[in-house]
Amino acid sequence: xxxxIVDDSLIMRRxxxxxxxxxxxxxVRIASNGRLAVEEFTRFKPDVVTMDITMPEMDxxxxxxxxxxxxxxxxxxVVSALADKATAVExxxxxxxxxxxxxxxxxSIQEALDDILAN
Amino acid sequence: xxxDILKIFAQSVTRYFDTIADGGAALGTPxxxxxxxAAGLGFSAVIxxxxxxxxxxxxxxxxxxxxxxxxxxxxxxxxxxxxxxxxGEIANTISGNARExxxxxxxxxxxxxxxxxxxxxxxxxxxxxxxLPVSWRQHPSRVLISIQKxxxxx
Numbered sequence: 001x002x003x004x005i006v007d008d009s010l011i012m013r014r015x016x017x018x019x020x021x022x023x024x025x026x027x028v029r030i031a032s033n034g035r036l037a038v039e040e041f042t043r044f045k046p047d048v049v050t051m052d053i054t055m056p057e058m059d060x061x062x063x064x065x066x067x068x069x070x071x072x073x074x075x076x077x078v079v080s081a082l083a084d085k086a087t088a089v090e091x092x093x094x095x096x097x098x099x100x101x102x103x104x105x106x107x108s109i110q111e112a113l114d115d116i117l118a119n
Numbered sequence: 120x121x122x123d124i125l126k127i128f129a130q131s132v133t134r135y136f137d138t139i140a141d142g143g144a145a146l147g148t149p150x151x152x153x154x155x156x157a158a159g160l161g162f163s164a165v166i167x168x169x170x171x172x173x174x175x176x177x178x179x180x181x182x183x184x185x186x187x188x189x190x191x192x193x194x195x196x197x198x199x200x201x202x203x204x205x206x207g208e209i210a211n212t213i214s215g216n217a218r219e220x221x222x223x224x225x226x227x228x229x230x231x232x233x234x235x236x237x238x239x240x241x242x243x244x245x246x247x248x249x250x251l252p253v254s255w256r257q258h259p260s261r262v263l264i265s266i267q268k269x270x271x272x273x
């Protein structure tokens with residue numbers, strides 16, 4: 001199984017990578033903004049994407065939309081600090097499979113990935 | 120309005136330390152920063168606010184505090200680059216979490232990191248700058264809140 005981690009924060013990318021280093025994913029790649037995420041998604045064809053929203057060049061919600069346009073079956077977990085309900089609703093409306101609020105813990109990211117993979 | 124906004128940021132900061140570091144953040148009494156007051160503590164990040172509010176949110180902390188926090192985000196080796204990244208992530212998280220109460224019209228930028236540079240309070244026209252002291256395990260840090268409602272806000 002392959003995972004693409006998208007976040008402009010090095011700390012967050014490394015934290016998520018550590019959270020999932022339990023053998024579930026065979027290969028993990030990273031992207032630091034939405035534009036690079038769309039490009040990497042096409043090349044890497046991950047089973048799951050974790051996607052930040054507030055990023056330079058292209059925000060995560062736009063990237064979610066573009067990825068799903070190219071592959072409507074893509075599984076994307078939005079991981080963001082934006083805590084208003086409207087943002088979470090918008091993410092789901094654009095096709096994200098789940099929404100996880102930052103700050104995250106090992107348990108919260110693993111549970112969120114369990115949930116979206118189970119569904 | 121100031122009191123409500125300060126409470127919102129106090130909640131965001133508390134939530135961050137509760138989640139990441141099992142709590143222990145003690146908030147001091149917020150005070151009004153004076154123009155050109157030196158407020159930086161070594162590593163600082165600024166988040167630009169647009170939409171229904173205008174202004175900036177800053178988080179500033181000394182290297183010692185950030186190095187002490189790094190293991191709580193899984194980093195075992197003290198590192199200035201990671202300190203800069205962490206101060207940006209904290210500023211981003213507490214600002215983004217504030218949208219729970221301030222709504223989607225409180226639009227935040229990506230963090231801009233000021234490392235090793237002085238951070239002075241610049242009180243914008245009609246916008247006060249409140250300083251919220253945050254202590255964690257005896258390490259000081261500060262959240263600077265300088266925002267006002269946009270003229271376009273309802």
